[in-house]
Amino acid sequence: MKTSTYLAIALAQDADIFIFDEPTWGLDPLRRDEVLDMISTLSESGKTVLYTSHIIPEVEKIADVFSIMYKGVILYTGEMKGLDDRFALYSLPLKTAIDKNDFTAAVKEANVLKILTDNPKEIARLKEIAGSTREKVNLESFFGTIVRGNKHVL
Template sequence: MLDEAIEVKNLRKNYGKFEAVKGIDLSLVPGKVNALLGPNGAGKTTTLKSILGLVQYSGEITILGEKISMARERISFVPEDKSFYDSLSPEKAIKMCSLLMGNFSADKAAKLMKEFDLPMNKKISAFSLGMKTSTYLAIAMAQDADIFIFDEPTWGLDPIRRDEVLEMIKNLSLNGKTVLYTSHIIPEVEKIADVFSIMYKGEILYTGELKGLGSRFSLFNLPPETAIDSKAFSAVVREGKATKVLTDDSEKIRELRKIDGSKEEVVDLESFFGTLVRGNKHVL
């Protein structure tokens, strides 16, 4: 079994003079939900397009040990832009996918679309955003793939449908499938991710397991006048009347606890993400 389902090395992508992805390395753990978390514009979608061979890039990408040209049918993809099937109805989209994809189950797609309450003979262009998202999810889930890639797959879904979709995605990994899931919504990532990477301004700031994050890192609120060497910590953010310090160094944690007025917080994904991004520092 491969150690990495997808391996990305020194990926770079420019749009004119704008560097959207800045030489990142990224490895997907097989059989797990691998989340790529970051604010809009972080470079997540460009990274996915590069993995799928939809844009030209520099660097090296392998999928299940092969190039994308050899592994394409082993991947199922839900894009951020959901306009490809607009001229079709769900019924016609299923027929087209049956002709184009050797790993596609028309029966499963129709069943999922029924569960999503989609009108089978109505043009997809007339659908709401949530209905379009449901259509793409049904098509993706109907493919017998080894890797499922979801780019912001819950946009427009109501809370009940969102929870159902997140459970479906989690179940893929429980059945041995590998998932790459991009989002800027932290509670969603907390629900389903096993491993997560934080991307910001085209760079990967952190990669690690979600489980045990709070036991690995500590976050301190210090008085604003506290002298801090920002290079010695994972992230330092000065805001208002406090200085936030994030670290996983046990010796430094003991030192920070001794500072007068120091307050230690429990680290969760939201506080970790916010501090790391505002501090804008790699802790790989």
């Protein structure tokens, strides 16, 4: 109920900028969807919305531009649209010899090496590696690779 009250007060304002920090915390799924729709409407009406959340599907649903922050440092800022077109994410056999510094992020994960890049030459090189598999880049896979790779990509 506290979350709903805070949201009602915030949304009743005629401000140019709205800042929401985990605004759906404690809400049931139906109420959460209603809140996300209301926040999206603010943005569509020309208001500026700063939205922070650890719930990646919420961010994917409402964000046009997003930033990834880790330990107080912004690791990436960019548009949500076309993320899969701009970046390639490959899984390689763990023992593949590469220079991790050639890529946006490189992370050892279970028994594979995950490589994220937006460099067309590197993408072509990754395609040629035996056993490489290209994966879909969505915000969750992008976030996980950037944060675990912990490399600045501004």
